[in-house]
Amino acid sequence: MKSTTTSRAAPLPLVLEDLGLPIERSHEDDARRVLDTAIDRETFAFLSSRAHGLDVTGELRAVVRYFKTASGHTPEGFRRELHLGADGVLRVDLQRDIGYGADGRLRPTNVLYSADSADPGEVAPIAPFISNLTCNPGIIYDLFINNPSANIGGKYKNRDEVMAELGRVLGPGCDISVELNNPFEEDFSKLLDEAAKFREILSPWRVVIKVPHTGPVNGANARRLLEGDRRLGVRYTRGATTDLLRGHNLALRLREAGYRVNFTLMFEPYQTQMALQAKPYFINSFVRHRKMQTHRLAGFVAGYEASGDEEFLRMLRSYMVETDYLGGEDDGVTPLEALLMARDVLRTRDADGSEGPGDGLDAVRHNLRALRNANLPETRLIVCSMEGERNYPDIDRLLADPEFADMSRRIVVTAEPRYLARFTSTNQVVTYQRRFLNAANGES
Known part of the structure; x- marks a missing residue:
């Protein structure tokens, strides 16, 4: 008896245009940017019986104008969201989400990358591949503006010039985490003014204010870290409660003022749960010096x-x-x-490896588990501060661990561009290039 098999064709993909909704005429050009938005069959059926028109939100119009987005497209760094109003009009919005590329399509991988640099020339080659850039005063001033070998000819005179150029190089899809110059400033209005300046330069959609945990360090004792034996008078756990929670309070106040916050300097896993109380957009796991x-x-x-x-x-x-x-x-x-x-x-730290592989990434694992249980769906973990031959390969292996498959969209890996770039290559690349070049030259 002859056996037969039947294959079921995949259902035809559906997009907003298939609904055939009349478009709001005054926003027709912008509405046509989103007609290719994919919708599943259940949503299609729901909207077919309830939606009577199509429009876009003011936010979408503001975003595409600011970034001078080409006709028919929406910019990188935004996901498209559908909202059905009581009036039966389906409105398409853009929500900031660095996990998305142009036209509301997901980036190639769930794991995202970031770079630590303020040098526009160093950033340019990696710009298409990263979703965040991190700058702090040390990176901006010591490593770039005041470094003649990087800031050639003193082309960039101040931080604002550097930020503006980085924004141009990176485009709309990349957040820029920039740290306040003086986290010990007691006048919160001055900190808000500084944050507002960053927002003016980078736009509300890209700016992220980087707030450091400062531990027992405060405005009065900070000079001790720069003078004499450069030792703080108290142990790192024994500062005043006000000082130990200063970063948390500053991060929370900025969040409540409408800013996304990169709350940084988390080295130990036990720091994380309290840090999450400040509702940060990013938290961090520093791995290099701790290991x-x-x-x-x-x-x-x-x-x-x-x-x-x-x-x-x-x-x-x-x-x-x-x-x-x-x-x-x-x-x-x-x-x-x-x-x-x-x-x-x-x-x-599980230094003997009895509870894990002993790769120094126990804090990363802990923080991913903590983040999984947090009520902060937009918060991502930045895995940062790495060096040497093992740090990145070990992190890469961790990110493929089935335990964290559900957390892959919540992870950002950051390092200096040169460090990330080195792991794009292997020795065999050189070997094969020799072979190809010989073949191209007609040699055996």
Whole structure:
């Protein structure tokens, strides 16, 4: 008996134009930008019986005008949303979402990329591939404006000039996270003025205000980090409550003033849940220095435990002073007490790998789980501060872990453009290029 198989053809894709709705004449050109918006069959059936006209929102019109978007298109960095009014008019809106490319289509991957740079020339090659750029005063001034090898001929004189050029290079699809110059400013109106200047330069749709957690540092004691032994008088956990929560309050106030906030300087997983209370647009996991410090602490502890040589404890204590585990008030802490503190740190970080692969990304995993359980659907995690041969490959492997498949659209990976660029290549690229070039030259 002859067997037969039948294949079911995929349903024809449906778009808004298929509804055949009359278009609001005064906005006809803008409405035609969104006629190719895909809709599923259930939505098509629902709208067919209820919608009586098609229009676009004022927000959509403002966005396409600001970014000078070509006729028939909507810009990168926005998703299209449908709203059916009580009057039966279906209105199409644009909602800021860096997970989308032009014309409301998703970017190639759910995982997004960002770059840490203020150099327009360095940013230009990576601009089409990133969804966010991060700038802080160190990046803007030290690494670019005041660096003659980067700011050739002193072309850019100030931060505003740099921001304007970065906005031009990056286009509409990329957020720009820019940090306030003085997070210790007590006059909130001055901080709002600074934020408003960034919004004027970059537009309300692209600007993100970067707010650092400042710990026990405040306007009165900050100079101690720049003078003398450059040590803070108190341990990092022992600042005044007002100081330890200053960044949280500043982030929340800016959020309530209508700004999206990149709340930064999260190194330990236990920082995250409180940081989320400030309703940030971005939170961060710093991985590089934390992993390096973990290895150094573990090395000193292992050396002492294997040999009993107290020189390891003296080196451990000195290292903990150097890296601010111990503040100025801790001069009386003995090497043995430092050992107990170091063991606590290593236990918190799962340094022995008993609860994971020991790749230093335990905070990233924790933060993704915390974000999954948060009531903040627009908040994304930036995985930042990486270097060396292992950091990015380990992160890449983590992002493919089935546990975090549902969180892939909530992740942004950021580094200096040159660091990201190095992982586009392998040794075999050179090998194969040699072969291709030889073939092109007619050689065997």
